[in-house]
Amino acid sequence: MQLMNYKTQQLNIDVISNEDEWELLLNKLITSNTYMKWSWGNYKIKSGWEIERLKITDAKSNQLLSCCQLQSKKKCFINIYLIQGGIHLSKGNNIKNIFEIIHEALYTYIKIKKNWLWIFIINYQCHNFEDADTSLMKIGFLPILTREMFTYLLFSENINTDRLSLSNNWRHNLKRAIKNDDLKIEWVSSYKEREHILSHLFEMYKKLTIRKNFTAGIDLSKAGDLLALDQTIIIAQAKLHEEVVAIRVASVCNDHVLDLLAASNEGAVKCYANYLLMWEMVLKTKELKKMYFDTGGIDPGSNIGTFNFKKGLKGTLTINGPLWCKGSNSLLEWTTRLFYLRT
Numbered sequence: 001m002q003l004m005n006y007k008t009q010q011l012n013i014d015v016i017s018n019e020d021e022w023e024l025l026l027n028k029l030i031t032s033n034t035y036m037k038w039s040w041g042n043y044k045i046k047s048g049w050e051i052e053r054l055k056i057t058d059a060k061s062n063q064l065l066s067c068c069q070l071q072s073k074k075k076c077f078i079n080i081y082l083i084q085g086g087i088h089l090s091k092g093n094n095i096k097n098i099f100e101i102i103h104e105a106l107y108t109y110i111k112i113k114k115n116w117l118w119i120f121i122i123n124y125q126c127h128n129f130e131d132a133d134t135s136l137m138k139i140g141f142l143p144i145l146t147r148e149m150f151t152y153l154l155f156s157e158n159i160n161t162d163r164l165s166l167s168n169n170w171r172h173n174l175k176r177a178i179k180n181d182d183l184k185i186e187w188v189s190s191y192k193e194r195e196h197i198l199s200h201l202f203e204m205y206k207k208l209t210i211r212k213n214f215t216a217g218i219d220l221s222k223a224g225d226l227l228a229l230d231q232t233i234i235i236a237q238a239k240l241h242e243e244v245v246a247i248r249v250a251s252v253c254n255d256h257v258l259d260l261l262a263a264s265n266e267g268a269v270k271c272y273a274n275y276l277l278m279w280e281m282v283l284k285t286k287e288l289k290k291m292y293f294d295t296g297g298i299d300p301g302s303n304i305g306t307f308n309f310k311k312g313l314k315g316t317l318t319i320n321g322p323l324w325c326k327g328s329n330s331l332l333e334w335t336t337r338l339f340y341l342r343t
Contacts, residue, residue, distance in 0.1 A: 010059035011105045015052050022053050025067050026254070028090050033125050034251040034258050035085030036069045039230040046222040049073050049082075056087075056102055064090040066102055078332065079118040081110050086124030086132070088254075100135035107139055107326070119327040119336050126151055126256070126294045126320055133324075141324040142333055144340045149322060152295040152315030153256075159286045159293070163279075170275065170312030177276035180240075185280050188235040194228040197237055201247045204263035217297075218261060233260070236280055238273035246273040250281050257285040259296040274309070282313070 016022045019038045026032050034040055041051040052070040057063060066089050071082040087102055095101065103122075110120050122141070124132060137143075163171050177183055188197050202220040227233050227249065234257075238246040246264035250257050259281060264274055285293040297320060300307040323340060327333040 011065070011101070012055075012057045012059050012062075013105065013109055014055045014057070016055050017053075022067075025055055025064065028064055029067060029088045029254055030091050030093075031088050031127055032067075032254040033085045033088075033127065033256075034253060034260065035125065036067065036088065037230065037232065037251070039226040039233070040085075041069050041071075043218075043223045043226050044071050044084075047219065054106075056105065058095075063093075065093055065095070065098065066090060068106070070106075077117050079113075079115040081118060081120045083122045084125075086122060086127055086129075088127075097131075097135070099129065099132045100138060103132070103135050103139055103141075115328070117328050117332060119325060119332050121336070122324045123321050126153060126258075126318060128318065136324045139326070141326045142337065143322040143324055144337050145319065145322045146340055147301050148297055148299040149320045150298050151318050151320045152298065152310050152313060153318050154282060154285075154293040154295065154313050154315040156286050156289075156291055156293075159282055165314050167312040167314060170314075173272045174275045174279055177272040180271050182241050183271050183273060183276065184239045185276060186237050186239060188237060191228055194235055195225065197235060197244070197247060198224045198228055198249075200244060201249070201261065201263050204247065204265060205261070207265075208263050220261075234281075234284065236277055236284075238264075238268065238277045240267055240271050240273065243267065245271065246277050248274075248277045248281055250284070252288060252290070255291045256294050257281065257288065257290050257292075258294045278309075278313075 016025065022038050026036060038053075041053060045051055049071040050073065052072070054068050054070055055064065056066045058065060066087050068083050068087045069085060071084060073080050083106075087099070087106070089098060107120065110118065122136065159165075163174060166174065188194050198220065202224060205220060232252045234250050234252060236248050237244050245267040247262065248259070249261040251260045259278075262274070268274055282293050295310040295313065295315060298307045298310055325333055325336050327336065
């Protein structure tokens with residue numbers, strides 16, 4: 001589809017339906033995140049969303065400008081459009097006001113679908129692009145912040161093997177774990193092993209949600225096989241006396257690694273397995289030459305234990321977002337803001 005926005009820049013927006021082509025496009029971007037991955041799109045399809053994987057190019061030169069993954073679903077009479085991972089630019093992109101041009105084109109793309117009631121939400125997650133925020137405000141998008149939209153980012157240049165950057169408690173517990181000869185970390189690579197360990201994680205995670213009274217962020221009954229197949233998802237397990245006591249799953253992206261999922265049992269507490277397992281993920285970030293390790297969302301209000309655990313890494317506290325929303329009318333925008341502020 002060819003669009004011309006108010007800056008008279010002609011753009012093509014094409015839907016990509018081939019997985020290999022999509023992966024090649026993501027590799028041409030400067031940054032990317034988990035929520036742009038093919039596997040994540042398939043997970044959202046299983047969760048009731050429709051997915052359009054969009055390639056945005058210059059109509060004249062056919063130069064790749066950006067990519068994004070558009071999710072959509074209908075609730076009652078309202079059409080919901082969500083770009084969960086934000087819009088990410090291609091390498092060598094030097095067009096002035098590029099975010100403004102692309103956001104306007106995507107906004108037009110939604111409007112021409114001719115739906116009566118709609119809400120359009122964009123979330124850049126841990127990526128904070130000042131130009132993107134400015135352009136969204138210009139178009140009329142409203143920001144929404146919630147108490148859960150925070151994360152710690154641990155930058156690669158601060159990851160040192162002598163562990164001096166960690167809090168005293170974190171460093172002390174990590175030393176205890178390292179000195180335990182019965183505690184081993186294993187990376188899981190083959191599909192069969194990954195499938196098995198993810199089913200084990202599912203059981204651990206289910207018990208964890210009951211024990212700590214929180215809602216799971218990912219439905220592993222839908223996502224398990226997709227995570228097992230996706231080799232950009234890395235999985236490590238901690239074994240004590242050959243028994244699995246903790247599992248951690250992370251997602252490798254263009255510029256960072258995201259701590260995606262973790263679960264452990266009571267056996268992990270006494271041997272401090274989670275400290276060693278998390279630290280191995282941090283070191284893997286440096287080994288893969290990524291800019292930073294994203295610890296995932298933190299919510300001090302309802303999960304103070306996890307908050308303190310991640311805080312001990314001494315990362316940079318960052319707003320994960322905000323959500324940006326624009327609707328077909330102001331009442332829908334107000335209702336959307338109210339919904340997210342209450343969750």
